[in-house]
Amino acid sequence: MSSVPSATALAWAAADPYEAALRAGRGPLFLRRTDGWLLPLEVERWCAGADPVDRDVLDRCEGAVLDVGCGPGRLVAELAARGRAALGIDVSEAAVEHTARLGGQALRRSVFEQLPGEGRWDTVLLMDGNIGIGGDPRALLERVTGLLRPGGLLIAETAPADVDERVRVHITDARATTGDPFPWARLGTRALLRYARGRWERAGQWTAGGRHFAALRSRSSRTTSSSAEPPKRTAVISSQRGRNTSGGRPVADR
Numbered sequence: 001m002s003s004v005p006s007a008t009a010l011a012w013a014a015a016d017p018y019e020a021a022l023r024a025g026r027g028p029l030f031l032r033r034t035d036g037w038l039l040p041l042e043v044e045r046w047c048a049g050a051d052p053v054d055r056d057v058l059d060r061c062e063g064a065v066l067d068v069g070c071g072p073g074r075l076v077a078e079l080a081a082r083g084r085a086a087l088g089i090d091v092s093e094a095a096v097e098h099t100a101r102l103g104g105q106a107l108r109r110s111v112f113e114q115l116p117g118e119g120r121w122d123t124v125l126l127m128d129g130n131i132g133i134g135g136d137p138r139a140l141l142e143r144v145t146g147l148l149r150p151g152g153l154l155i156a157e158t159a160p161a162d163v164d165e166r167v168r169v170h171i172t173d174a175r176a177t178t179g180d181p182f183p184w185a186r187l188g189t190r191a192l193l194r195y196a197r198g199r200w201e202r203a204g205q206w207t208a209g210g211r212h213f214a215a216l217r218s219r220s221s222r223t224t225s226s227s228a229e230p231p232k233r234t235a236v237i238s239s240q241r242g243r244n245t246s247g248g249r250p251v252a253d254r
């Protein structure tokens, strides 16, 4: 874990086009690879409420949920509305503000910084391509292992194609491109399972609405921290304490 924000975190936090798109609730917005290839970012969908595909993902979550790179917070807000303990983290101020406006709890923090409830989260979400954060999937998986309780669940959205790409990108609205390129990764499910081999157990794999997902269960057997404080308390989600710790059904292939 580092206290120095990564290039990816700094780039998203300082990206005016991302900030502007979240505040407007719409794109166009892209990740532009250094060779010019554009990956569209679905800002409208992210700024809308949770859709049926999202809700199915949330049904599979167990216990207290940490949404890494929560963006404008539709998932955290939906979990809060269900009375679930959930925290979003994001490096973007506009994202955290939007999440709070929707009624979700969020912290402006990088996943690679110190976080509440380390080693005690029941589920971590990496949605909408967030497996790309930091541009080093192995390092991100290692970090997520440290956030989850032993046996905790990671649900990750993967790329529709069978890719394993580590790239350098800019965030752009296709008019202006500013700043240095930063590392990002795009992984299909096969590549994710390859990175997960040994440290994770496969807990599910499904496709819905053209989106692809994989669920992995941490095999880590490290003992949790001596503090008995549950993540939902540490994350100051006290209003939801005791209401639900295991609303989701177990993950299974569908």
Ligand SMILES: C[S@@+](CC[C@H](N)C(=O)[O-])C[C@H]1O[C@@H](n2cnc3c(N)ncnc32)[C@H](O)[C@@H]1O
Pocket: 006, 008, 009, 012, 013, 046, 047, 068, 069, 070, 071, 072, 073, 074, 075, 089, 090, 091, 092, 095, 109, 110, 111, 112, 127, 128, 129, 130, 133, 134
């Ligand atoms: C591809 S977008 C996904 C958006 C999101 N899942 C949603 O529902 O809108 C990536 C998100 O991750 C955030 N992010 C990038 N690097 C991060 C980091 N190191 N830690 C936490 N969040 C990060 C960005 O600010 C952005 O909101």
